Amino acid sequence: MSDSASITTGAEKPAAHDDHHGHYGVPGYDPAAWKMGMWLFLFTELLLFGAMFIVFAVYLHKYIWQFAAGSVQLDIPIGTFNTLVLLTSSMTMALAIAVLQRGKKELAIKLLDFTLGCAALFCVVKSFEWGGKFEHGIYPGSLHLAAMTLGEQIFFGLYFTMTGLHALHVIVGAGLILWCRARIKSGAVHAERITFMDNIGLYWHLVDLVWIFLFPLFYLVG
Amino acid sequence: MSTQALPAMEQVDYIRAQKGLRSWLTTVDHKRIAIMYLIAIVSFFVVGMILGLLMRAELLSHGEQFLSGAAYNRILTLHGVIMIFLFIIPSIMAVFGNFVLPIQIGANDVSFPRLNLASWYFYMAGAALALWSVGVGGVDTGWTFYVPYSGNTDANVVLPMLAAFLLGWSSILTGINMVTTVHRLRAPTMGWRQMPLFVWGIYATAWIAVLATPVIGITLVLVLFEKFFHVGIFNASMGGDPILFQHLFWIYSHPAVYIMVLPAMAVVSEIVPVFSQKRIFGYRFIAMSSIAIAAIGSLVWAHHMFTSGMADEGRIIFSFLTFFVSVPSAIKVFNWLATMYKGSIRIELPMLFAFAFIFLFSIGGFTGLLQAALSIDIHIHDTAFIVAHFHYTMFGGTGVMFFGAMYYWWPKMFGRMYNKAAGMVGFLLFFVGFNTLYFPLFVAGLKGMPRRYADYLPEYEGYHALSTYGSWIMVTGLLILIFNLIGSLRCLRFWGTDAEENPWDAASLDWKVPSPPPTHQFASEPIIVGGPYDYPIPHLGDDDKQAGKAEVKA
Numbered sequence: 001m002s003d004s005a006s007i008t009t010g011a012e013k014p015a016a017h018d019d020h021h022g023h024y025g026v027p028g029y030d031p032a033a034w035k036m037g038m039w040l041f042l043f044t045e046l047l048l049f050g051a052m053f054i055v056f057a058v059y060l061h062k063y064i065w066q067f068a069a070g071s072v073q074l075d076i077p078i079g080t081f082n083t084l085v086l087l088t089s090s091m092t093m094a095l096a097i098a099v100l101q102r103g104k105k106e107l108a109i110k111l112l113d114f115t116l117g118c119a120a121l122f123c124v125v126k127s128f129e130w131g132g133k134f135e136h137g138i139y140p141g142s143l144h145l146a147a148m149t150l151g152e153q154i155f156f157g158l159y160f161t162m163t164g165l166h167a168l169h170v171i172v173g174a175g176l177i178l179w180c181r182a183r184i185k186s187g188a189v190h191a192e193r194i195t196f197m198d199n200i201g202l203y204w205h206l207v208d209l210v211w212i213f214l215f216p217l218f219y220l221v222g
Numbered sequence: 223m224s225t226q227a228l229p230a231m232e233q234v235d236y237i238r239a240q241k242g243l244r245s246w247l248t249t250v251d252h253k254r255i256a257i258m259y260l261i262a263i264v265s266f267f268v269v270g271m272i273l274g275l276l277m278r279a280e281l282l283s284h285g286e287q288f289l290s291g292a293a294y295n296r297i298l299t300l301h302g303v304i305m306i307f308l309f310i311i312p313s314i315m316a317v318f319g320n321f322v323l324p325i326q327i328g329a330n331d332v333s334f335p336r337l338n339l340a341s342w343y344f345y346m347a348g349a350a351l352a353l354w355s356v357g358v359g360g361v362d363t364g365w366t367f368y369v370p371y372s373g374n375t376d377a378n379v380v381l382p383m384l385a386a387f388l389l390g391w392s393s394i395l396t397g398i399n400m401v402t403t404v405h406r407l408r409a410p411t412m413g414w415r416q417m418p419l420f421v422w423g424i425y426a427t428a429w430i431a432v433l434a435t436p437v438i439g440i441t442l443v444l445v446l447f448e449k450f451f452h453v454g455i456f457n458a459s460m461g462g463d464p465i466l467f468q469h470l471f472w473i474y475s476h477p478a479v480y481i482m483v484l485p486a487m488a489v490v491s492e493i494v495p496v497f498s499q500k501r502i503f504g505y506r507f508i509a510m511s512s513i514a515i516a517a518i519g520s521l522v523w524a525h526h527m528f529t530s531g532m533a534d535e536g537r538i539i540f541s542f543l544t545f546f547v548s549v550p551s552a553i554k555v556f557n558w559l560a561t562m563y564k565g566s567i568r569i570e571l572p573m574l575f576a577f578a579f580i581f582l583f584s585i586g587g588f589t590g591l592l593q594a595a596l597s598i599d600i601h602i603h604d605t606a607f608i609v610a611h612f613h614y615t616m617f618g619g620t621g622v623m624f625f626g627a628m629y630y631w632w633p634k635m636f637g638r639m640y641n642k643a644a645g646m647v648g649f650l651l652f653f654v655g656f657n658t659l660y661f662p663l664f665v666a667g668l669k670g671m672p673r674r675y676a677d678y679l680p681e682y683e684g685y686h687a688l689s690t691y692g693s694w695i696m697v698t699g700l701l702i703l704i705f706n707l708i709g710s711l712r713c714l715r716f717w718g719t720d721a722e723e724n725p726w727d728a729a730s731l732d733w734k735v736p737s738p739p740p741t742h743q744f745a746s747e748p749i750i751v752g753g754p755y756d757y758p759i760p761h762l763g764d765d766d767k768q769a770g771k772a773e774v775k776a
Contacts, residue, residue: 024330024747033333033406040398040432047436051470055444055455058466141452150461157453157460161444 031195038199042206045169049210052162056217059154066151070159071222073138075129079219082125083211086170089118090208093177093201103191105184112181115204119174126167130160159218166210173207176200233740235637237712250335251741255342256321257635260628262346263313264704269353270304271697273297278659278693281686284678294676295362302365303356303382307389308349310616311478313624314485315393315431316345319400319424322631325732325739326418328409328748333402341395348388355381364674366475369456369467373448380449383442390435393481397431400424409731411750418730418754419508423488426512430477430484434520438474441467465530472523480519482616483583484512486623487554490576493630494558496728497573498565499758504557511550518547528596529603537596544594551587555580566758570726571645575626578653582618586611589664604674606685607667610660618656625652625703632707633721637738640710641717648706651699658692730754 060067096111137144138156145153180200183189189196236253240246246254276297280289289297324332332338355361361377367386372379404425408417445467447453454460456467495502502508524532524540558580567573589611593599602608633639663671666685671678678686710718724733731754735743 024744030333030406033402036402036405037334037337037398040401041394044394044432044436047433048440051437051440051473055466055470058463059461062463063461140447146460153454154461157455157462160451161447161453161455165443 029193029195031198034195034199038202042202045206045210049162049165049213052158052165053213053217056158056162059151059158060217060221063149063151063154066149067155068222069149070152070155071218071220074159074219074222075132076219078125078129079215082122083215085118085122085125086208086211089115089122090205092118093204097194097197097201100184100189100194100197101191105190109181109184112177112184116174116177116181119170119177122170123167126163130163162214163218166207166214169207169210173200173204176203233742235736235738236741237636237738239741248339250331250339252320252324252331252335252338253635253739253741255338256317258342259312259316259320259345260635262349263309263317266304266308266349268704270301270309271700273301273304275693275697277301278690280676281678282690283687284680284683286677289676291676292362295364295674296356296360298674299362299364300353300356303352303385305616306365307352307386310482310620311389311393312345312396313482313620314489314627315400315424315427315481316342316396317624318420318489318627318631319396319427319485321635322732323400323421323424324403324407325735325743326421326730326754327404327407328412328731328744328750329403329407330742330744331407332399333406334399337395338399341392341399344388344392344395348385348392351388352382352385355385366471367442367445368471369445369448369464370458372445373457380446383446387439387442390439393431394435397428397435400428401432404428409748409750411748415505415509416750416753417509418732419491419502419505419512420485420488420730422509423484423491423512426516427481427484427488430481430516430519434474434477434481437470438478441470441474444470465527465532468527468530469524472526473520476523476526477516477520479612479616480515482620484515486579486583486620487551488512489623489627489630490558490579491554492728492730493572493576493626494561495565495755495757496726497568497570497576498562499568499727500561500565501753501757502557502755503560503563504553505753505755507553508557511553514550515547518543518550522547525594525599528599541594541596545591548587548591548594551583555584571642571649572626572630572726574646574649575622575629578649579619579622579626582614582622582656586614586616586618590615602667604672605667606663606671606673609673610663610667613660613663618660628707629703630726631732632710633725634732634737634739636711637721637736638710638712638715639719639721639725640706644702644706644717648699648702651695652703653699655692655694655696655699659689659696660692662686662688662692727759729756729759 092111092115096108096115099111100108133139133156139145140157140160145156148156177200180189180197183196236251237257239251240249246258249255249258276289277294280287280294320332320338324330355378359378359381361375361379361382363372363375363377363379367379367383404417404421444453444455448455448457448462452460454462456462456464458464491502491508522540522543524536525544528537528541558576589607593602593608593611629640629645662685666682666689667673669682671682671685706717708714709716721737723735723737725737726733731748731750734748
């Protein structure tokens, strides 16, 4: 050591935060770090959708009446139903975490199954909705759409892009919940080691949150 | 900074800890991942440099020399993509952020070691895709992929956009890792104000990487949607707006220039106090100016678009913000100079690179202010002036400090000191060549020479010829600098000496572990007393066995 400072064996003072791993300073099970990493990742998701919302705002400003005309062609009851489905799934996800924290493994898995059911229901409804639009000739690149006003073309372009991107997130989220379910079953995730499930819950709430904004923007601006 | 720590016992260092290619490709050790980044990044830099040489050679005299216009456009695109996405953006953050940051905060690794390795694979996959698509696929859009051309060109722009997407993921994951590591793995006795300024710089950079990169991701996805699904978000004939692409592109890409330059400034802040043996001047101002640059730098994107068509109010606001963002950069420069004032300055190679940074980046910064002025920008927009400006800031700034960081931390990373005399020669050639290469472009640009052109009118020949000669001098210097490092390695030992633990008399924690460090550099928790810049180190001049130490106490 070229330093003049006294160097003692640090063993005298036990490391403050190495109680959950063998070596000092080696990242082990650190729930706070995992949560922080997840939140940072969620920021990137928010900015991804945030950029889309900026695009939406720009075109809404430019084509306010055409957007209204596009919006009335969407089915509000179906959109409302899907909103309720996703909100319910968010609730059951939160409940699943709460009951696993109390050690009720079986109930947690049942709640996750219900959440997965909601995710599937959402996708099925969404695909019927898209299919209905396709049957009416409204899809990107179609002649019917090309004959509409420029504002409506952009409206439906954004509609398919943003709801499609959101549906992709629903599918990824469902995949994560399945993974979480398997890890609960195998015992890797339990009441004392629940951060993994917490993080997946956070992701699922984000998916829900994005839809909360998509629904009024597309269905209700008319 | 003094520490009380159990120095890592006589352990085998991280390079020799395991053998074989497989042990490298599956490692989760932050130091080994940093070395893998280093090898990849330097290799891509050399490729990009050769492409630059080719362009300069084509421009030696007017008329077509050996590259057709189309070939020139492709080489220009490839040069830009490699230098921006594969070299400058990851350079200091991925290599030295990975290697040095955990050691400087007294940790044994980053928070998510496996994610760290994954981010290297994302980088390599993105790099392979980018090289293949631009090199073989012949994309000629320039690195900015502006619509409508990128939507219409016959070349396959899908692959380089996917590549940019993967590379973006790589920097997001590294950013998440760095932020979390600083928060969670700092030695418990290290307060925020005891962190070295390098850590502050990387921390601010990591935040920008996390917050800005997703925007470019979604923007490129929208261009792909236009190509595949005819969703014309940026297509005027389908109701879209091409200018919106430029906005979204620069909302990411302007913060990205601070992703590039903040780590370089952070390295300067490390090097200057060490080689002045003086406490850093204005620690808090330097640390906070990084955060200020990160914040204000996110609000200046439209200064790339002053001639694209924008409301006057918008142009005035963005012009003002652009002037404003230069303030924190200037704060850093003044603080470095004040640190050197009355210090015992040692002219070693890392310090020379820091001098070069301050000189070149100041020229780059001042010419940036010219462009922030709306009326002047209309004259110099899209001219060689811009090319000179961003090479002075990006290459003269970040590129120079990447080399500075290599010359500073090389003894720590590999346990070997390079040949200092050869390094000086290389540095001088580089510095002279750099200015000969890029300064004439300022003048040519002011006189109206457009950028990106494969040819020019005869009256610009003098500037271009001078610039091309400069490129030869500069590349000679760069090659000397690179081979000087490679030849000093333990496996070659062509020149150089074994390095001690702390060859520069630095006070920060990274110089208190062996060179090269063992896999777990801290056997137990280091107890941090004082700050990272407690200079001068008191014992100097007593028993200097090390070469080059005698002049310290001048």
